[in-house]
Amino acid sequence: MRVVVRTVSELCVTAGTLIVLFVVYLLFWTGVRADGAMHDQIDDLHHTWARGSAPGADPGATPDPDTTADPGRTAVPQAPADPAPPAPYTAGRPFAIMYVPRLGFTWNKPVLQGTAADTLKKGLGHYPGTARLGGRGNFAVAGHRRTYGDPFKDFPQLRHGDAVVLTDGTTWFTYRIDKGPYKTVPTDVEVIDPVPRKSGYTGAGRYLTLTTCDPEWGHSHRLIVWAHLDSTQPVEAGKPAALRR
Amino acid sequence: MYGWIWRHLPGNAWLKALISLILALAVVYVLFQYVFPWAEPLLPFNDVTVDNQ
Numbered sequence: 001m002r003v004v005v006r007t008v009s010e011l012c013v014t015a016g017t018l019i020v021l022f023v024v025y026l027l028f029w030t031g032v033r034a035d036g037a038m039h040d041q042i043d044d045l046h047h048t049w050a051r052g053s054a055p056g057a058d059p060g061a062t063p064d065p066d067t068t069a070d071p072g073r074t075a076v077p078q079a080p081a082d083p084a085p086p087a088p089y090t091a092g093r094p095f096a097i098m099y100v101p102r103l104g105f106t107w108n109k110p111v112l113q114g115t116a117a118d119t120l121k122k123g124l125g126h127y128p129g130t131a132r133l134g135g136r137g138n139f140a141v142a143g144h145r146r147t148y149g150d151p152f153k154d155f156p157q158l159r160h161g162d163a164v165v166l167t168d169g170t171t172w173f174t175y176r177i178d179k180g181p182y183k184t185v186p187t188d189v190e191v192i193d194p195v196p197r198k199s200g201y202t203g204a205g206r207y208l209t210l211t212t213c214d215p216e217w218g219h220s221h222r223l224i225v226w227a228h229l230d231s232t233q234p235v236e237a238g239k240p241a242a243l244r245r
Numbered sequence: 246m247y248g249w250i251w252r253h254l255p256g257n258a259w260l261k262a263l264i265s266l267i268l269a270l271a272v273v274y275v276l277f278q279y280v281f282p283w284a285e286p287l288l289p290f291n292d293v294t295v296d297n298q
Contacts (some may be wrong), residue, residue, distance in 0.1 A: 186295055
């Protein structure tokens with residue numbers, strides 16, 4: 001009898017310890033791992049850009065003559081008119097860095113191609129099949145609300161007019177949020193359409209959609225934010241106004 | 246359970262305590278490295294997209 005009681009209580013203590021360890025893993029350890037992974041991805045991008053071949057850009061062209069010679073790359077909402085169609089993004093590889101001043105002045109995350117679970121552990125994920133960064137249509141990106149670095153923890157604070165700035169190594173793209181967090185259900189795939197019906201946009205354009213989960217620790221709903229491309233400028237022109245303090 | 250393990254560890258009390266500590270760390274390592282990453286997708290925190298659920 002005594003042995004039974006002792007064994008049962010030991011098992012209970014073990015189970016409790018396991019649960020506590022799992023919570024530590026979720027709240028703390030995934031964040032540590034994700035911060036390291038995102039840092040690596042951003043380093044990776046900077047190295048690639050420093051070598052002069054941005055992933056997704058024309059591999060034959062070096063960025064300098066390309067951007068200076070191209071009159072399309074001015075501060076107007078117009079996609080860079082690349083001479084050759086750019087190479088498609090590689091699944092699971094980073095191709096851009098996103099900055100959202102509202103989420104923190106130092107908030108910056110890599111954007112990777114694809115929304116697989118493993119990809120989202122290393123940064124934000126670009127929905128395959130949606131527009132390219134700065135391209136015509138809807139550039140849709142998903143990110144974790146909680147765990148894995150909590151990239152979109154403060155998602156509900158995003159407001160109309162907030163800047164979402166991205167760079168692909170050659171160009172800064174400044175998007176402006178038009179509609180604050182919109183709550184929907186996970187099956188609502190319309191929100192990443194080229195012209196999302198509920199966003200209020202009526203015609204074709206260069207849009208950005210961010211998605212994350214809601215509630216914070218749940219998965220019953222999704223939060224959506226829509227933005228339009230406000231301006232672009234070459235990286236040689238310095239950081240866009242939205243990122244200057 | 247733990248008493249049984251303690252009795253079967255070799256050496257004196259200090260050595261037993263040392264081996265216990267190493268065993269505990271090994272268990273934590275296996276949990277963090279293999280068990281929790283496997284269990285984590287079964288929870289809802291990964292569902293942040295609108296299409297693939």
